[in-house]
Every structure is written in C-alpha cells, then in structure tokens.
Amino acid sequence: MEELQIEFPVFIDSPMQKFDEEHAENIIRFFYPNIAGQVILFPLINKEMTKREYKMLLPRVAKAYLIHNLTPDRSEFRACEPKALIDTYSQLYASNAD
Incomplete structure (x- = not known):
C-alpha cells in the first residue's frame, strides 16, 4: 500500500462499524498506520472496536x-x-452492561 503523508491529524468516528473481522484487521494493520502521522479514533468500545482489534492497534x-x-x-x-x-x-460501565 502506498503511504499517505497527511501532515495534520486525521479524526475517524465509528472506525470499524461496517467492517467484518478480516477487513477490520486489514484496516488496523495497513491503513491506520499509513494514513497520517497522527490518527485519532472515536470507537464505541466492544461495538466498533473489540478488545482483539485494540490489541492489534496498541503498539501504535x-x-x-x-x-x-x-x-x-x-x-x-x-x-x-x-x-x-x-x-x-x-x-x-460494568453496571450499564446488557
């Protein structure tokens, strides 16, 4: 994938909402690290970003x-x-769990 060099922060709301597991992993591994020097994600935890997905992202x-x-x-x-x-x-948010 060609690296994009955007020189300002990129904000992404609902980052994984529409992706299946395979596509989400590809987005985490290949897209987010290369889109800009700083990427700010606003996920709904456990709905739009799972613990597994976050662990893949954690080193960055x-x-x-x-x-x-x-x-x-x-x-x-x-x-x-x-x-x-x-x-x-x-x-x-444990008390708010379904």
Missing part, C-alpha cells in the same frame, strides 16, 4: 482517553494508560 497507541458520562448531559475526557483502556472502560 501513544495516548488513550475515554469520554466518561457524568450525567445524561455532561461528560469529560478521562486519560488512561493505553494498555488499560478496555479494562478501564469495562470498570466504568
């Missing part, structure tokens, strides 16, 4: 944040260690 993750809902109309960014992102999310 510099920082991780969760959008933590404080009330129905107020939220905040919460920094967390990249390797603890999924577990931190699970701890914060």
Whole structure:
C-alpha cells in the first residue's frame, strides 16, 4: 500500500462499524498506520472496536482517553494508560452492561 503523508491529524468516528473481522484487521494493520502521522479514533468500545482489534492497534497507541458520562448531559475526557483502556472502560460501565 502506498503511504499517505497527511501532515495534520486525521479524526475517524465509528472506525470499524461496517467492517467484518478480516477487513477490520486489514484496516488496523495497513491503513491506520499509513494514513497520517497522527490518527485519532472515536470507537464505541466492544461495538466498533473489540478488545482483539485494540490489541492489534496498541503498539501504535501513544495516548488513550475515554469520554466518561457524568450525567445524561455532561461528560469529560478521562486519560488512561493505553494498555488499560478496555479494562478501564469495562470498570466504568460494568453496571450499564446488557
């Protein structure tokens, strides 16, 4: 794949929503690392990005944040260690699990 050299951050909302497992892996392995120097993803954890997919991406993750809902109309960014992102999310929202 030809490398794209975009010199500004690329923001991607719902990054894996429409991909099957094979395509998601290809996007993680080949597209995200080459699209720009900085890529910011906004996935719904466990829906648009699984733990397996995140582990593939983890070696390239510099920082991780969760959008933590404080009330129905107020939220905040919460920094967390990249390797603890999924577990931190699970701890914060365990009571909201289906």
